[in-house]
Amino acid sequence: MIARRVSLLASVGAALVVVACTNSFEIPIETPIRPKLDVAAFQRVLVAGFIAGGTEDVDGNLETTRLLRSQLRTKSELRVIDSDVLPLQDVANEGRNGDSGGGGGAAAPALAPIKEQKDLDAYEHVFANVEYWKRIGEEYQQPLIVTGTVLFTPLQRNQIVQREQEVYDSFGRRRVVPVRTYQERKGFSLDGRFIFIDGRSGATLHSESFNEQILYNANQTTPALSSYFELMDRLIPSFLSTLSSQKIKGTRILLQ
């Protein structure tokens, strides 16, 4: 990504030199980006809730639901339904009890708390429960339903990093030299999936997985919630472009 930006900057620089010498005209453009999902059939959207886990410092279900609702309110034409966040983990547990025979039979043991990616697998069945989502859809007048999984986990990595260091020679002249050091870095990883469900049929229309990571120097103290929002910030454009068209402003060079 950084290499790509550097190459882009280099090409912009080279282009600026050429602009001065050729018949060229800078022009502003707005590129419309069509949504990945056709939501014309829906007037309303319900961000139902998420199966969330990882660190206990952030309630992934509550925070993700709240954030996506507020983004959709301002950046989508769909009306956002305000409702209590669905406790999907409980629903998944109940679903398992139902599957195990229910009635007089012994209840299945509660699912393990979600600490890592593989723990989420046991909850996946809830998204395929067409009847459940159809029922939720009927309750909220058949909206588009947004749900999924969110796993926000601490991350620790030891790696070689390059930093600049000031050095002075025997004449007292200052120089900055790159120094490679082994450094402990800490941060967070945000993994999961956004799932879009048709509230009329209960069927999954679209789903997209995501993975974002952020690392800081080990001596830097960054609250988990700040890191969570920083990582979600990176995912929001992609999430929104699934549902609503967007216009990206920029400039290009016309040539004669």
Added chain:
Amino acid sequence: MRTAALLIAVLALAAAPLAADARDDAKKQVEFGISVAQRGLWREAIYRWERATQIDPTYAAAHNNLAIAYEHEGDLAKARAAYEKALELEPGNALIKQNYELFKEINDRTTR
């Protein structure tokens, strides 16, 4: 053999002004396209630049401008093809390269 060489030379000489004429005609279309695009009339600009590429398919600037117009209209597949054609014709053109790099950034977002 001699006659054939003479014939080729005559044809080449005759073709040179024709190519120059085609470029002149295409250039007029390109210039008009630029003036209308600057006034926000992108559909008309597309028509002009498409004409220019038909008149002179080797005119890289026309393909570049057409790519920008397609991008503005949200037709990203056509924009990519037009940028790639422009770069094929003028691989060293820094302005076309810059436009294409910026386009790719946006296009990647839609396919991510």
